[in-house]
Amino acid sequence: MMTDPVITTLNEALAQAAAEVEQALDDLLPMPEGPESRLVDAMRYAVLGGGKRMRAFMVMETASLFGVDRRCSARTAAAVEMLHAYSLVHDDLPAMDDDDLRRGKPSTHKAFDEATAILAGDALQTRAFEVLAEPDTHSNAEARCELIRAFAHASGAAGMVGGQMIDIVSEGRELTAEQIGRLQALKTGRLIQFSAEAGAILGRANPMQRHLLLSYGRDVGAAFQIADDILDVEGTAEDVGKATGKDAAAGKATLVAVLGLERARAQADALSAQAAHHLDSFGEKAQHLRSLAALVVARKS
Amino acid sequence: MMTDPVITTLNEALAQAAAEVEQALDDLLPMPEGPESRLVDAMRYAVLGGGKRMRAFMVMETASLFGVDRRCSARTAAAVEMLHAYSLVHDDLPAMDDDDLRRGKPSTHKAFDEATAILAGDALQTRAFEVLAEPDTHSNAEARCELIRAFAHASGAAGMVGGQMIDIVSEGRELTAEQIGRLQALKTGRLIQFSAEAGAILGRANPMQRHLLLSYGRDVGAAFQIADDILDVEGTAEDVGKATGKDAAAGKATLVAVLGLERARAQADALSAQAAHHLDSFGEKAQHLRSLAALVVARKS
Numbered sequence: 001m002m003t004d005p006v007i008t009t010l011n012e013a014l015a016q017a018a019a020e021v022e023q024a025l026d027d028l029l030p031m032p033e034g035p036e037s038r039l040v041d042a043m044r045y046a047v048l049g050g051g052k053r054m055r056a057f058m059v060m061e062t063a064s065l066f067g068v069d070r071r072c073s074a075r076t077a078a079a080v081e082m083l084h085a086y087s088l089v090h091d092d093l094p095a096m097d098d099d100d101l102r103r104g105k106p107s108t109h110k111a112f113d114e115a116t117a118i119l120a121g122d123a124l125q126t127r128a129f130e131v132l133a134e135p136d137t138h139s140n141a142e143a144r145c146e147l148i149r150a151f152a153h154a155s156g157a158a159g160m161v162g163g164q165m166i167d168i169v170s171e172g173r174e175l176t177a178e179q180i181g182r183l184q185a186l187k188t189g190r191l192i193q194f195s196a197e198a199g200a201i202l203g204r205a206n207p208m209q210r211h212l213l214l215s216y217g218r219d220v221g222a223a224f225q226i227a228d229d230i231l232d233v234e235g236t237a238e239d240v241g242k243a244t245g246k247d248a249a250a251g252k253a254t255l256v257a258v259l260g261l262e263r264a265r266a267q268a269d270a271l272s273a274q275a276a277h278h279l280d281s282f283g284e285k286a287q288h289l290r291s292l293a294a295l296v297v298a299r300k301s
Numbered sequence: 302m303m304t305d306p307v308i309t310t311l312n313e314a315l316a317q318a319a320a321e322v323e324q325a326l327d328d329l330l331p332m333p334e335g336p337e338s339r340l341v342d343a344m345r346y347a348v349l350g351g352g353k354r355m356r357a358f359m360v361m362e363t364a365s366l367f368g369v370d371r372r373c374s375a376r377t378a379a380a381v382e383m384l385h386a387y388s389l390v391h392d393d394l395p396a397m398d399d400d401d402l403r404r405g406k407p408s409t410h411k412a413f414d415e416a417t418a419i420l421a422g423d424a425l426q427t428r429a430f431e432v433l434a435e436p437d438t439h440s441n442a443e444a445r446c447e448l449i450r451a452f453a454h455a456s457g458a459a460g461m462v463g464g465q466m467i468d469i470v471s472e473g474r475e476l477t478a479e480q481i482g483r484l485q486a487l488k489t490g491r492l493i494q495f496s497a498e499a500g501a502i503l504g505r506a507n508p509m510q511r512h513l514l515l516s517y518g519r520d521v522g523a524a525f526q527i528a529d530d531i532l533d534v535e536g537t538a539e540d541v542g543k544a545t546g547k548d549a550a551a552g553k554a555t556l557v558a559v560l561g562l563e564r565a566r567a568q569a570d571a572l573s574a575q576a577a578h579h580l581d582s583f584g585e586k587a588q589h590l591r592s593l594a595a596l597v598v599a600r601k602s
Contacts, residue, residue, distance in 0.1 A: 032459070032463070036464075038466055038470055039458050039466035040458055090420075090423060095416045095419060114396035118394065119391075119462050119465055121423075122391060122422075125423065126453050127458065129430040129449060130453030130457060133449040133453065140442075141441075141442035145434045148430060148431070149431060149434045149435060152428070156424045157340050157424040157427070161423050162337035162424070165336070165337045166335070166336045169337075169339055170336060182335075186337070
């Protein structure tokens with residue numbers, strides 16, 4: 001239970017950012033007329049009204065360090081959430097992880113059908129890039145292109161999708177802790193890392209500031225993933241909102257399996273502390289981001 | 302058989318552009334080390350060594366009207382081909398059109414597996430946007446962002462993917478000629494239209510020139526789709542390189558089914574002539590593009 005006053009403040013800030021990104025998503029995905037409305041319906045189903053919006057929060061908080069207009073950072077955050085949602089929609093497909101449940105409700109292919117889910121994921125990815133390219137996201141086109149490049153690098157073959165491929169190829173194989181770390185860095189880490197870097201790009205930060213936020217994102221992402229694996233072992237489906245114990249059942253390699261619970265937890269805590277440390281030079285303004293680093297390893301869902 | 306000297310010249314120009322875009326694709330999709338190489342392998346399988354490269358040719362020819370560096374237009378053409386290839390990979394999946402054959406060889410999900418095909422399609426889309434955002438594609442970031450916006454609009458929910466959704470929703474239903482025209486304009490027309498518009502964006506053309514090329518692309522795209530439907534009725538699988546007669550078997554509405562062969566052919570010819578007419582003000586430089594408009598309705602595969 002989060003009764004610590006710092007965490008309460010963080011939860012308020014998380015709720016505030018979630019509300020802003022929810023509004024941005026709603027605005028950015030208007031329902032069309034005609035039979036293609038089914039597609040947008042599925043896109044909205046997949047991305048609206050769910051999730052902790054941690055990635056969105058990181059975009060908005062890192063952007064706020066540089067005084068970026070919150071409407072601009074909310075658009076960028078919405079693009080990240082669209083990208084994340086598309087990856088979940090495709091991940092849940094029968095040919096992939098075959099998950100019927102996502103955030104406590106039917107996965108997109110169960111609520112609609114497989115073809116619609118494939119297309120909705122595809123179009124969410126497209127829309128994410130489109131939003132970043134629009135002038136409302138940043139007045140400077142160089143910044144928008146830089147945002148798109150970093151976003152694509154984090155989410156494509158050299159990032160998230162590459163990590164999903166490694167995950168599939170590795171199923172049933174024994175991996176070393178290093179190999180698992182790399183898999184997770186690509187599969188979930190890169191997009192979380194981008195979420196922290198995005199604020200620096202939007203804020204035209206200097207290279208050192210950008211590097212520090214990128215490092216923060218990298219460590220928070222790694223800590224988050226270990227915490228996720230711990231939850232998969234310890235949590236109940238009710239708490240987590242999706243099936244648990246699946247990693248072990250699927251023979252998926254996790255750091256918990258290789259290191260054991262205690263050492264995995266210690267590593268997550270060390271990464272969380274290290275993440276906060278990267279923020280030292282940002283002072284008081286970065287307090288929410290520090291609290292977030294603590295929250296990701298303390299969360300129960 | 303194409304023995305007309307104009308068409309022979311066109312075929313040479315098509316082959317030249319295809320070779321350039323093939324090289325660009327090869328350069329833009331280097332094989333990584335590690336288990337994710339399977340993903341890039343599938344991406345390369347899907348996009349390299351196949352197809353007429355009509356979209357690529359349109360990008361390169363419209364760009365050449367404005368003297369754009371061919372390395373820049375080849376990168377843009379490669380991005381369009383990646384996007385097109387991703388759409389084919391996902392379209393061929395069992396949950397979609399369930400096609401085992403593509404360009405005379407096994408579809409990506411048959412050559413690899415379904416999960417790999419889903420991911421390869423996803424990562425091809427990502428890479429396409431990444432390539433457009435890179436400075437090598439255009440020195441001006443405003444032009445790159447404009448390219449990305451037009452590309453996303455053509456390929457997302459308001460374009461290609463929206464058209465695929467309409468196609469699925471409409472299966473087995475009777476559509477009017479107007480509804481079929483709209484379906485096809487979205488599903489295949491928008492990306493072909495973008496391919497013609499791309500040269501104008503790369504060349505920083507004036508709004509009238511851009512409008513003329515966009516109109517050319519729209520009409521070529523519409524003519525191409527009708528010719529495709531005619532081939533599906535008349536062609537053999539050997540000529541076309543994929544299963545034929547599938548539209549009728551799947552109960553898919555085509556203009557051929559609604560208008561009959563003769564009227565459909567007349568409409569394709571009229572669109573082809575109209576497409577060429579949009580190029581009047583570009584003079585001799587646009588000859589290949591005019592020949593292409595003639596070729597799309599004369600092709601046998």
